[in-house]
Amino acid sequence: xxxxxxxxxxxxxxxxxxxxxxxxxxxxxxxxxxxxxxxxxxxxxxxxxxxxxxxxxxxxxxxxxxxxxxxxxxxxxxxxxxxxxxxxxxxxxxxxxxxxxxxxxxxxxxxxxxxxxxxxxxxxxxxxxxxxxxxxxxxxxxxxxxxxxxxxxxxxxxxxxxxxxxxxxxxxxxxxxxxxxxxxxxxxxxxxxxxxxxxxxxxxxxxxxxxxxxxxxxxxxxxxxxxxxxxxxxxxxxxxxxxxxxxxxxxxxxxxxxxxxxxxxxxxxxxxxxxxxxx
DNA sequence: CGCTTTTGACCAGCGC
DNA sequence: GCGCTGGTCAAAAGCG
Numbered sequence: 083x084x085x086x087x088x089x090x091x092x093x094x095x096x097x098x099x100x101x102x103x104x105x106x107x108x109x110x111x112x113x114x115x116x117x118x119x120x121x122x123x124x125x126x127x128x129x130x131x132x133x134x135x136x137x138x139x140x141x142x143x144x145x146x147x148x149x150x151x152x153x154x155x156x157x158x159x160x161x162x163x164x165x166x167x168x169x170x171x172x173x174x175x176x177x178x179x180x181x182x183x184x185x186x187x188x189x190x191x192x193x194x195x196x197x198x199x200x201x202x203x204x205x206x207x208x209x210x211x212x213x214x215x216x217x218x219x220x221x222x223x224x225x226x227x228x229x230x231x232x233x234x235x236x237x238x239x240x241x242x243x244x245x246x247x248x249x250x251x252x253x254x255x256x257x258x259x260x261x262x263x264x265x266x267x268x269x270x271x272x273x274x275x276x277x278x279x280x281x282x283x284x285x286x287x288x289x290x291x292x293x294x295x296x297x298x299x300x301x302x303x304x305x306x307x308x309x310x311x312x313x314x315x316x317x318x319x320x321x322x323x324x325x326x327x328x329x330x331x332x333x334x335x336x337x338x339x340x341x342x343x344x345x346x347x348x349x350x351x352x353x354x355x356x357x358x359x360x361x
Numbered sequence: 362c363g364c365t366t367t368t369g370a371c372c373a374g375c376g377c
Numbered sequence: 378g379c380g381c382t383g384g385t386c387a388a389a390a391g392c393g
Contacts, residue, residue, distance in 0.1 A: 212366060214385060227384070231365090241384095 187259050192245070193252045202226040202242040204254040210240060221246050233262040 193204050202215075202224070211231035217224045223244035230236040238258040245251040 211364090213387095215367075216383065216385095219382065225383085239384095 188255065188257050191254045191256070193254060194250055202244070202252060204240070204242055204252055206254070208232060208238075208260065218243070223249070230260060233260075236261055 210228035
């Protein structure tokens, strides 16, 4: 008696598992589609921005203000086709104030590193000098402050801190704009910095940041760069299955943080369960 | 020796 | 006004 009931239960569970797997696959496909649409839209935007450059005044105004303006950066700009959302929560978890004036060109990048790597180094092709480190209240990990040391007159600053959610992700916040070419490009590719020519990123995203501060996610730990042509604002569509999987994962994590999406998902799942029960 | 990093002190903005 | 906090400074230490 018990055995039969158990077997029935198991088969039901297996069936349920299969159904969930199928649904998961479907959702993954949807995410991939969304991602492709997003990329094409972004490319269109980049082209549009290239044709219609927006002049934006860079003024290193009051520190707190520029920081808070960063809170508006809820959209994600990706390079190398990777996206990251979990790491942007550090500040976006605070309710973004509406109609906040944008005062400085600020953008973020999220870099996945080895979790054991304790150094707060984000290799982006520029030379940085560390001038401070602080432990902030909202994050137990220390935040490092860097200035661009390649040109003494370069006003660009960078803050690097580990993500609260994922210790393997470094969140680098850039402020300002480089007034000099990228050192790694001048030195004609030292190898390690290749494929991460970020210099074009600020140019392509700053215009966007005039409305909202974009987040840029890079995964420098994956050696599959191969895109020496990242100079272009358009990412080369040469994503390997690994990259695509990572991308999908990140999209998924992004969506799961969206209350609307989770609500819709919950409704869909509960609807299916209810459907099964009633049948 | 010169450059970079570390780290405690200091300053300024913000909220109460 | 006061305390908290983030950002910066600058002296000391470390490193090549």
